[in-house]
Amino acid sequence: MTEVKPVSGFLNILKPPGMSSHDVVGYVRRVLHTKKVGHAGTLDPAAAGVLPVAVGTATRLIEYLEITDKTYRAEIKLGIATDSGDDTGKILTSQLDWSDFDMSTLEQVLQKFTGKIRQTPPAHSAIKINGQKACDLLRAGKDVEVPSREVTIYRLELLAHSHDMLLIDCDCSKGTYIRSLCQDIGEALGVPATMAFLLRRRVGDFTAEAALTLEELAEAGEQALLPADKYLSSMQRFDLNPKREKAFCNGLSSTVKNFTAQTESLRVYADGHFIGVGRYDKEREELLPVKVLGR
Known part of the structure; x- marks a missing residue:
């Protein structure tokens, strides 16, 4: 039997006036038939506009959306x-x-x-x-x-x-x-x-021009999900040696020499796949896992 991968990713929702941010989360849960949904940056019910919503394992990345301009x-x-x-x-x-x-x-x-x-x-x-x-x-x-x-x-x-x-x-x-x-x-x-x-x-890389109305979300369903790493562009990218992917996903650090971290948090990839968020310890010359998502 083929294993069904849980839905995961970001949604760029255009919240209408009259709904709370929590109402939008409830709507997304019903449309995608999943409970693991959260949002970044609360909008008051009377306000409208961009509401980034995270689904599945992407909910662990909400904190990085909330700190954006x-x-x-x-x-x-x-x-x-x-x-x-x-x-x-x-x-x-x-x-x-x-x-x-x-x-x-x-x-x-x-x-x-x-x-x-x-x-x-x-x-x-x-x-x-x-x-x-x-x-x-x-x-x-x-x-x-x-x-x-x-x-x-x-x-x-x-x-x-x-x-x-x-x-x-x-x-x-x-x-x-x-x-x-x-x-x-x-x-x-x-x-x-x-x-x-x-x-x-706008919230970071999420823009009103690209946002979906709730009606458009209902029509698109899972196809509306966006890859999480695309919306973490404020973080520097780090390509990990594929041989260290398993270690990273198990919470182990990796020795990395001659690296200059330009941001505190790093988007970590292995073989071109986004696998989580890491942090570089300059003194120890090690990449430390912070948020492990895996493939």
Whole structure:
């Protein structure tokens, strides 16, 4: 009897507004008839866009997707501030009128938020405080104080604007909260602001242009699965001596001399097949297995 290989790989899903990231995982489980499914980088239910999903053994690689840079398109509503940082929250402050901002003023303000900045994530988020989600603590009626953090905004572009709306594109590092960015931009302009809509256009090598709708996934089934290594391009490739493949897959290190590791994690191949993620120990001159997938 021919052995059936379990389904494994990545999916590039275009999450629609109104579904949680967990809802999408449940949908994928039903379509592919497998329980081993996870996602990288949670999107709020109201948000839309790229949601990388891992299936089978590829779920062990989710952590490497979560650390990649991302691209967002966001609409900022001027004139109101909410407790959640988006337009689904309770209005805390409103301002009915202000003078229109000229292009020069807007560009100067956006420039202030380019590069390394500090921001405070919204309390209505899944960020963990002492092991518990901040949003869960709020729902339990507890006071939540979220510490600020440093993030990097690589690009912040103004696409359109009107009296009470700004449309921006943003390339940013992991851990960036666009809701907080929208609020902070409004504060710098002297007007309350909240995020009215969010579209995630990219997560690392996953792009919105190549993403599948849930309907397209249902039609394609397993054919939609993508090879895991293709989406780990931020890691340097390492071709292991095929004679050491079994040792690597058994969790054993391999002596490798005269090698310069350019990234902390390495994509490891044997005979052209991706077999897992490794790390190079320069002092010991050894390749160490970190995540073993095998063939």
